[in-house]
Amino acid sequence: MAPKYKAPRGTQDVLPQDSWRWQRLEAAFREVCRRYAYREIRTPVFEETELFARGVGEGTELVHKQMYTFQDRGGRSLTLRAEGTAPVVRAFLEHNLGATGGTQKLYYICPIFRYERPQAGRYRQHHQLGVEAIGSPGPEIDAEVIALYHDFLAEVGLEGAVTHLSSIGCPKCRPALSQALRDFFAPHVSEMCEFCRARYETNPLRILDCKVPHDVELRKGAPSALDHLCDECREHFDGVRAALDALDVEYEVDPTIVRGLDYYTRTAFEVIHPGLGAKDVIMGGGRYDGLAEMLGGKPTPGIGFGSGIERLLLVVESSAVGRTFPCPPALDVYVAAASPEARVPAAALAAELRRAGLSADLDHTGRSLKAQMREAARMEARFAALLGEDELRGDVVTLRDMDSGEQEKVARAELAARLRTETA
């Protein structure tokens, strides 16, 4: 016990017995992105600190105290990717991806770093899969992005997720909403929980997101974010709803949705999956029409989402989907040496089978035949190929079906072809 080194706090190793789930999830996402014609973008794992500070917002919790920031040897301030959208928009601007006109549709699967206290479904290094559609202001693209995610969940086989949709307005209509909320809550400030009293000052929208029962009571009849949208934002929101209906995407209108990053405008959405403790949001996203301009580019609308892979896997493992996920790949054949003299020929046989496209393994530690057979069973090998004195003399192998226990002698020259048909 007490090994000298452990993975840093809030990070984790994905071990071989788990990594196949990651691969399965990522493959499903790539497949759905392919159908929707989103193409992968890979950005650096660190960026100039300024990118996040500017793009995400100086006053946000994320920038204020959650960034992994360091100085490199040249004195530059760099920050591990704290969030998925700003780097993608930076790359979009840097390489002038908008030059071709139309919408740039991009997806990513990458690690995200935030200095937070870890808990269920929250890590200092976690991984997100997400998309960004840059260049289109219309509500149709908002609906497409949400539909893509729904199709992804269907591809994974996950049920029970609920999409919450709202609009948080634009810089033109948001001040009116904040003022309306302050007016409404002003008589009740002293009754509210300590956090909501702070929210009243900093961001009254967040009072709508509070879970304290008394505060939930207080906000009955409170102004809704959706009631104070300007005409353009209202029209856009209605357009998103109409497009979602046309695409047959189910959702709930939820005006309590709040965004933690400054760049969000208009459409905001979250996908919730219940039964995972306090962290039940598996996907969050929205529109960011002002971001490109904030980063020094020309005004370019955009929308996207990020979804936490660790949380998705938590949901998958606690639901029936775990059973529908394909099992880890079984081994085609385990080559067992019945005697020390057979070990080198066994290695040669394994190499031959591998070159024929089969997955084959064998013992490298000189264990007994019994132990080799145990290992074959543990690895869920479809077949075991036994090689001993008799087999070497007759240029054959004893082929054992690990499920039925039946075995027979097969000419070595025919083994690969035989196994290929049996395991096809």
Add this chain to the structure above:
RNA sequence: GUGAGCGUAGCUCAGUGGUAGAGCGCCGGACUGUGGAUCCGGUGGUCGGGGGUUCAAAUCCCCUCGCUCACCCCA
């Protein structure tokens, strides 16, 4: 950043002042060339780390690190 619970074998855990244990796993044997069943044997721990109290500490006290959950916030 705040609060609570927990750190004993690879895993799950028992042991609350007196020689560190069980089950599972792993290795071997019964079956001298054959897995998943059974039985037998074996391997395995600076009891998270440091300091203190005591004749004696896994056990009591202090500090520290880590894990877990919750708050804040978020994927």
